[in-house]
Amino acid sequence: MSVAWPTRLDEAVDAAAATPGATLLAGGTDLAVEVNAGRRRPVAVVALRRVRELGEVQITPAEVVLGAGMTFSAIAAELAAAVPALAAAARTVGSPQIRNAGTVGGNIATASPAGDTLPVLAALDASVELSSTAGTRTVPLRELITGVKCTAIRPGEVLVRVRVPPARGAQQFLKVGTRNAMVIALASAALVVDEERRTVACGLGSVGPVPVRPVEAEAFIAGEIDWGRLTVPEAAVARFAELVAGAARPITDHRATAEYRRHAVAVLAGRALRRSIDVISA
Amino acid sequence: MGSSTVAVRRPSDIGADIRRPDGVPKVQGAFVYSSDLSAEGMLFAKTLRSPHPHARIVSVDVAGALAVPGVRAVLTASDVPGSPTFGLEHRDQPVFAGDVVRYQGEPVAAVAADDPATAVAAAAAIDVTYEVLEPVVDPEAALVGPALHPDGNVFRHLAIRHGTTDACGEVVVEGIYEVGMQDQAFMGPESGLAVPADDGGVRLHIATQWLHVDRDQIAACLGLPPELVHLTLAGVGGAFGGREDVSLQIHLCLLALRTGRPVKMVYSRDESFLGHVHRHPARMWYRHHATRAGDLVKVEARVLLDGGAYASSSGAVVANAACFAPGPYRVPNAVIDGYAVRTHNPPCGAMRGFGAVQVCFAHEAQMDKLAVALGMDPVELRLRNALRTGDRLVTGQVITGTAPVAEVIRAAVAHPLPPSLSDKLPMMARPGGAGMTADVADLRRGLGLAVGFKNICFSEGFDDSVAARLRLELGASGSPVATVHVATAEVGQGFVTLVEQIASEELGLVDVVLADADTGVGSAGSTSASRQTWMSGGAVKQVCEQARGVLVERAAGLWGCTAAGLVWSDGEVVREATAQRMDLAEILAGGPVEERCVHRHRQTTPLDADGQGDAHLSFMFVAHRAVVDVDPGLGLVRVVQVATGQDVGRALNPLQVTGQIEGGIAQGVGLAVMEEIVLDGGQVRNPSFTDYLIPTALDSPDVAITLIEEPEPGAPYGAKGVGEPPAISSGPAVLAAIRDATGLELPRAPVRPDDIALRA
């Protein structure tokens, strides 16, 4: 097995191109598990940790640009104000050790239905920048993640940056697991309120092969909110939750039943909304 | 500079808080576990396991494996020279499956190769043709169905008939309860190193709970006399019952003898889940009868344990389940049937609490139901019926030792409650924890009480003994050294500190050295049944007392007097007539003193056809009060606090006792809300720590402890065992608290989020 340790992005891209089938290694928190389990046997590894640009973040009023190599710990610390839902999702990941090693780029590239940043990135309409020796392309996250652990990342491509808008209203992330920490999500929900555009976006995790956007629920609730006062009627919350449940496409496995996941994701979405918008009983 | 006076007390006295010598090394990663062992030129082994819970083996072709470069041996059933089967109580389990496999993960072959990767590749290259058969995974079906093994399907049926079996109470409550399959989930996977010896035998370094019972099973399968099989305890990374059975021991020794080279094997985590026994899942039907005043009249119970494919210790586990089925209450009449049956599920055996845990979930739920039916406070109901010294158990046995049941209950409920639910409760400390799912308005708090009990040491007439050797001599610095040699497995219970405490208590100022536990000394029995403080502690005490007798004789010789007027006082021999004193160093100047003993407890008796007999030596009692916060919307639980009163006889090392209690409660909480081997047609669906969840720090409650210290007559220093009780009623208390918070019946443990959220 060969290992390359590039320090610059162009070197990383070259290294990824140099060996066909090279495996990119970021925090290793998914890859090492796969290797240990014998499911993957990399012949050539390109280790990304020393590539400085991948760890950087730029926050402007127009956009937040995260390097793919940002760890969950860094996201939790640095984006708490700019993208609160993403910081909240990062905080729920694994243990301190996993958060110190695992990266947002790895989370996206793994594309697990339970990847905790994914519902947030979906709600934010994130786009992703991919570089290869052929050039750079930008792909919306919803096109990038194509199925359970499947992405449109091409061989030789390095996920470089993730672009999201800065917060323009309340943001939430809630995650259910059977344990109070270090747990794979049975269901998760991200909620992003945009007071300028008067929209509500919702991303659901672990209830479908890819992050789910309950667009009907989103449109419904945006119409129910009194955007001047930032209030919403009680009855609308229940309907919103119902529509969320309807959008979920969960499966039953050894972790939870589909019925529970559908129920939970609706409860989470309702709570996320209550935390963001004042609910009035009238 | 100020000065302060402290009570003069030797740091190692009985009753002092003493830190484990291996504590810091374990935290720092310096402790040598069995998986860290190595030997010059060693090979690495790998087991090939059946992917099917039930199949006929049509053929096994090892040619492919032997062709892999670096492979040194491939063994299958036909390579076992001695007994083809092994087992703790009944030798019904094949070393390698020959014609049929009876559970998923059953070993079919083992390989030794130059490196671990080659061993894995070679195991995969063995070609086994299976004829897959339908597994029988329902214990009710197995109970009445065709035999799954030549020895039949019922490992044991224990019937207890006590008092007037047709007695009836004015108030009757009934229920059906279920407990899932819990795993010991020890951190250090099975591992060991076997080294062939010049005498034709083998030396095995192994993490285990009972060296001698391993040795006997290994020797029988190797076809060697036991003397040629020498076992030494290697660093144990947790046990909880899961190391009582043989796992890789025989395979390792066979491979070492076949190759003539040292062979090491370490199970992977998923293999570990398949490679050791689990806690028996239980289905329990109960009917309690009481008077209107709240006195128990009769308990009827049927307890069905799924023993899985092989016997392991099912017989003893079901005996406990039946004997302790009523809980620690006065029950004049009882009709109890305990069954342990064979299925094609993974084999079940010993785990902390050993049968007393499962029934505790049921008898405590019943006591709460009865309290409701009587309109009585559940604490009051339990206190009213609490066992006392002199009471008779449903086995007819009269409790002669201490039985502070009322005391443990009162102690558990006397602890102050945690602060009530408010917005001050940090998000992380709410149900859902790091997932930040709950607002305080979403939560309900519940309170639950449970009481449990269990036997200490082996029961039913088992000849339970521990051999100990002691050598007293002057060390290099001229000060006395006591070397204690016992075969006691230290698996985390803290015998390491007790040895020093007991030797110092009995002999005064000596440096205590604990020799490696091995089969070079007689058996110490298993580190289980909360018995090693009583049994190995008792053996060390006894051998020290014997040595004191010798020291007194020797002092008499030196003084030229008879021993009659000499007494042992505070580490010295005192000649009462002259007040002359002689210390250990002076006496030992004449040469070392060596003593040996075999320590036994009072003999117990078997149970008769009605389940009657003095089958148990002594009992430990415990009560837990749990406070939980429940999020009924999501079905999530956070156990806030568990308060406990525990009957310990006497705490010899309170720090260690606290550790046992906190750890045991975490295990009980785990069983109540998350820990379960998920089975689907006999297949384990979650053989990993990704999916077999155990409590994290965020799931572990605050623990408030009151130790009830009433010295137990006949026990060394009055100390009862402490290891198992924390795991007995803590889980049932959590379930009771969740019921209190939600109003749901919740007859099954562990409680899953679905059980609450989809029913609330």
Ligand SMILES: Cc1cc2nc3c(=O)[nH]c(=O)nc-3n(C[C@H](O)[C@H](O)[C@H](O)COP(=O)(O)OP(=O)(O)OC[C@H]3O[C@@H](n4cnc5c(N)ncnc54)[C@H](O)[C@@H]3O)c2cc1C
């Ligand atoms: C104990 C434990 C707990 C966990 N808990 C959680 C959890 O709570 N929530 C959660 O979402 N995840 C969890 N995970 C999974 C894992 O931590 C995350 O998915 C993490 O984001 C992976 O990132 P990484 O940097 O470690 O990726 P790696 O393991 O290094 O890589 C993962 C995959 O991504 C590819 N890759 C990495 N970086 C790039 C890049 N820049 N461009 C293209 N491809 C790339 C790799 O080639 C590989 O295929 C857990 C893992 C463990 C071991």
